[in-house]
Amino acid sequence: MTKVKSLDDLRKMRDDLQSKVNLREKSDHPEKMVQIKVSMATCGIASGAKETMNFLIEELDAQAIDTVVTQTGCMGYCYAEPTIEVTLPGEKPVVFGHVDLKKAAEIVEKYIKNGELVDGIIPVNYETVDEKNNE
Amino acid sequence: MAKYNSHILVCGGTGCRASQGEEIVENLTRAIEENGIENEVQVVRTGCFGFCEKGPVVKIIPDNTFYVHVSPDDASEIIAEHLVKGRKVNRLLFVDPETQQAVSESKDMGFYKKQLRIALRNCGFINPENIEEYIARDGYAALGKALTSMTPEEVIKEIMDSGLRGRGGGGFPTGLKWDLTRKVESDVKYVVCNADEGDPGAFMDRSILEGDPHSVLEAMAINGYCTGASNGLIYIRAEYPLAIQRLKIAIDQARESGLLGKDIFGTGFDFDVEMRYGAGAFVCGEETSLIHSMEGLRGEPTVKPPFPSEKGYKGKPTNVNNVETYANIPVILLKGSEWFSRIGSEKSKGTKVFALAGKVNNVGLIEVPMGTTLREVIFDIGGGIKDGKKFKAVQTGGPSGGCLTEKHLDIPIDYDNLLQCGSMMGSGGMIVMDEDDCMVSMAKFYLDFTVEESCGKCAPCRIGNKRLYEMLDKITKGNGTEEDLARLRNLSNVIKDTSLCGLGQTSPNPVLSTMENFPEEYLAHVKDGKCPAGQCRSLMEYVIDEDKCVGCTLCSRVCPVDAISGDKKMPHVIDVSVCIKCGACMEKCKFGAISVQ
Numbered sequence: 001m002t003k004v005k006s007l008d009d010l011r012k013m014r015d016d017l018q019s020k021v022n023l024r025e026k027s028d029h030p031e032k033m034v035q036i037k038v039s040m041a042t043c044g045i046a047s048g049a050k051e052t053m054n055f056l057i058e059e060l061d062a063q064a065i066d067t068v069v070t071q072t073g074c075m076g077y078c079y080a081e082p083t084i085e086v087t088l089p090g091e092k093p094v095v096f097g098h099v100d101l102k103k104a105a106e107i108v109e110k111y112i113k114n115g116e117l118v119d120g121i122i123p124v125n126y127e128t129v130d131e132k133n134n135e
Numbered sequence: 136m137a138k139y140n141s142h143i144l145v146c147g148g149t150g151c152r153a154s155q156g157e158e159i160v161e162n163l164t165r166a167i168e169e170n171g172i173e174n175e176v177q178v179v180r181t182g183c184f185g186f187c188e189k190g191p192v193v194k195i196i197p198d199n200t201f202y203v204h205v206s207p208d209d210a211s212e213i214i215a216e217h218l219v220k221g222r223k224v225n226r227l228l229f230v231d232p233e234t235q236q237a238v239s240e241s242k243d244m245g246f247y248k249k250q251l252r253i254a255l256r257n258c259g260f261i262n263p264e265n266i267e268e269y270i271a272r273d274g275y276a277a278l279g280k281a282l283t284s285m286t287p288e289e290v291i292k293e294i295m296d297s298g299l300r301g302r303g304g305g306g307f308p309t310g311l312k313w314d315l316t317r318k319v320e321s322d323v324k325y326v327v328c329n330a331d332e333g334d335p336g337a338f339m340d341r342s343i344l345e346g347d348p349h350s351v352l353e354a355m356a357i358n359g360y361c362t363g364a365s366n367g368l369i370y371i372r373a374e375y376p377l378a379i380q381r382l383k384i385a386i387d388q389a390r391e392s393g394l395l396g397k398d399i400f401g402t403g404f405d406f407d408v409e410m411r412y413g414a415g416a417f418v419c420g421e422e423t424s425l426i427h428s429m430e431g432l433r434g435e436p437t438v439k440p441p442f443p444s445e446k447g448y449k450g451k452p453t454n455v456n457n458v459e460t461y462a463n464i465p466v467i468l469l470k471g472s473e474w475f476s477r478i479g480s481e482k483s484k485g486t487k488v489f490a491l492a493g494k495v496n497n498v499g500l501i502e503v504p505m506g507t508t509l510r511e512v513i514f515d516i517g518g519g520i521k522d523g524k525k526f527k528a529v530q531t532g533g534p535s536g537g538c539l540t541e542k543h544l545d546i547p548i549d550y551d552n553l554l555q556c557g558s559m560m561g562s563g564g565m566i567v568m569d570e571d572d573c574m575v576s577m578a579k580f581y582l583d584f585t586v587e588e589s590c591g592k593c594a595p596c597r598i599g600n601k602r603l604y605e606m607l608d609k610i611t612k613g614n615g616t617e618e619d620l621a622r623l624r625n626l627s628n629v630i631k632d633t634s635l636c637g638l639g640q641t642s643p644n645p646v647l648s649t650m651e652n653f654p655e656e657y658l659a660h661v662k663d664g665k666c667p668a669g670q671c672r673s674l675m676e677y678v679i680d681e682d683k684c685v686g687c688t689l690c691s692r693v694c695p696v697d698a699i700s701g702d703k704k705m706p707h708v709i710d711v712s713v714c715i716k717c718g719a720c721m722e723k724c725k726f727g728a729i730s731v732q
């Protein structure tokens with residue numbers, strides 16, 4: 001175990017260790033953060049949802065954008081997988097279809113960072129869809 | 136280091152562990168491996184979540200899904216459905232008793248809504264056996280700040296300004312206590328953590344030590360810096376094996392990291408902590424008895440003054456604080472006294488942890504701002520009384536406290552208000568009673584405890600409590616008289632006035648407060664020979680309704696003392712002089728012919 005010899009040591013250690021509990025801290029206040037749900041049912045996984053999800057987690061982390069990425073069940077848009085739902089703080093959720101890595105990068109750059117809409121939005125009635133998921 | 140997308144927090148408190156928490160962790164880990172997601176999902180054993188009623192509890196991060204009553208068999212479904220496919224396992228979600236809706240996030244549950252977690256901030260959040268998780272949560276930063284940028288006086292002033300008062304029962308201002316110990320000149324001083332926690336039904340301190348041991352170690356070191364002590368001692372009852380184990384791990388890790396030991400933070404400050412085990416005597420929670428017990432003497436109290444801050448362990452100045460008091464310290468230093476003093480009521484700042492038990496729906500560990508009302512605690516957080524029964528009373532302060540009733544429900548809970556109502560804060564046990572609980576029996580229960588636990592040093596406590604118990608016993612058996620009631624009150628006051636330590640000074644409180652709040656119930660016992668709550672067996676009579684009895688003879692065959700007689704197909708009768716009121720006949724009767732009167 002590393003020795004803490006000064007307050008600076010402790011601070012450095014804390015910063016390095018932050019990621020250990022970051023996820024738990026963030027999840028306590030999801031409404032203040034960008035929330036992304038990745039549809040990860042069989043169809044989603046088969047069309048690369050997992051890669052998309054991992055890419056999003058790493059990319060947003062690297063850019064230090066506070067985000068909670070969770071997986072969710074089938075959203076019902078199997079024709080458009082992988083699909084992701086993005087909720088910016090204080091905004092209505094938006095669902096994007098056919099999110100491959102390229103599209104994911106575009107969503108991060110344009111929509112998440114600047115609020116610009118990009119192609120591929122699926123118009124939805126959020127509530128009904130969500131209820132369906134939870135059945 | 137693997138970067139996990141999801142954390143599964145499994146409650147590792149004593150309660151949840153007893154209900155197969157370990158098997159749940161094992162099965163989850165296995166299922167994670169089977170699904171090949173071990174680099175994405177991390178299983179973390181945490182301290183107590185507080186919602187013991189619904190345990191074992193498992194929480195999935197980041198979507199904050201809260202699963203209740205989880206069994207080891209559920210593990211594979213949780214992994215396959217929730218973690219792999221992202222579908223919540225609905226059957227394991229908490230169901231709101233009012234709306235009958237499944238609630239998935241803890242923050243939407245009544246139990247958590249009114250809570251504010253300061254002392255419990257890390258319980259159920261970090262792995263208590265990993266110092267790194269504590270450091271990631273700003274652990275030891277308060278100690279670092281104190282040692283490198285504040286004088287002991289400045290730290291003490293911060294604690295004083297915060298308004299923090301001792302959580303061990305008395306409510307003595309913590310900053311003032313530290314200052315008293317600091318001002319006494321001595322080559323050696325001691326810092327003691329009181330983890331005796333002897334109240335029946337209380338488990339606040341145990342949960343803090345099990346869920347966040349480092350916060351207590353850090354605060355003890357800060358205390359050492361302020362008072363000029365380099366030795367810390369934790370007095371803990373041997374009945375708390377898990378807390379002891381986690382403390383040992385924490386002490387080892389803190390030493391290895393240089394956060395306990397010599398020259399902490401390179402400032403030349405030395406501090407180390409040792410453990411002392413108690414045999415689980417209530418009186419050893421009293422600070423002078425505790426000190427004697429640590430010295431290897433009999434656990435008996437001695438007169439104060441001298442206070443431990445002047446002459447304590449081995450005759451040296453000793454600062455004794457409670458576990459929960461310590462758990463508040465690091466946050467106060469990091470967030471400031473101003474922040475802390477905005478929480479709570481006028482004279483009681485911050486929060487208080489309560490162990491909610493008895494006849495409430497949500498038994499568990501809760502932390503609320505001082506000034507929260509009993510109604511909010513029992514009905515909003517506790518979810519009301521079990522089985523739709525009626526609330527009758529709540530005992531706060533354990534055997535030293537008193538019972539509070541309906542008319543006290545809207546009083547803001549703080550040290551002074553509770554004292555005024557004839558109870559006390561105590562360490563935070565809260566036992567809720569419903570209409571089926573007899574108040575005389577309740578007082579008798581606590582006296583039974585005090586008689587056992589009195590150390591025997593003072594005659595009023597040793598003999599008086601025994602006499603109180605006997606009188607209460609007589610009343611519950613239907614042999615009491617009105618004179619006994621006067622004697623009860625009288626003797627109670629004598630014991631309070633003439634005992635040396637807090638044990639005897641408070642042990643009659645349950646008697647006095649029940650007599651004060653339920654005089655008619657005492658009278659019913661002594662005058663009418665009736666127990667209105669129907670709990671005192673001796674005052675009950677089992678009778679058979681002739682019209683309903685078909686003479687099946689089941690009752691007479693099950694009666695262990697042959698008190699029931701009657702011919703076949705003819706109504707039976709119970710001989711009350713023989714009946715021992717075990718209730719077996721009533722349970723057996725298929726025709727509802729037997730009742731209690």
Ligand SMILES: Cc1cc2nc3c(=O)[nH]c(=O)nc-3n(C[C@H](O)[C@H](O)[C@H](O)COP(=O)(O)O)c2cc1C
Nearest residue numbers: 301302303329332333420421422456457460637638
């Ligand atoms: C009979 C009796 C039992 C006590 N038991 C405890 C206990 O279990 N834990 C505790 O912290 N304080 C207990 N106390 C209070 C201690 O004497 C002491 O006031 C306390 O540990 C001081 O810490 P604090 O100022 O942080 O509350 C007890 C007191 C009495 C009279």
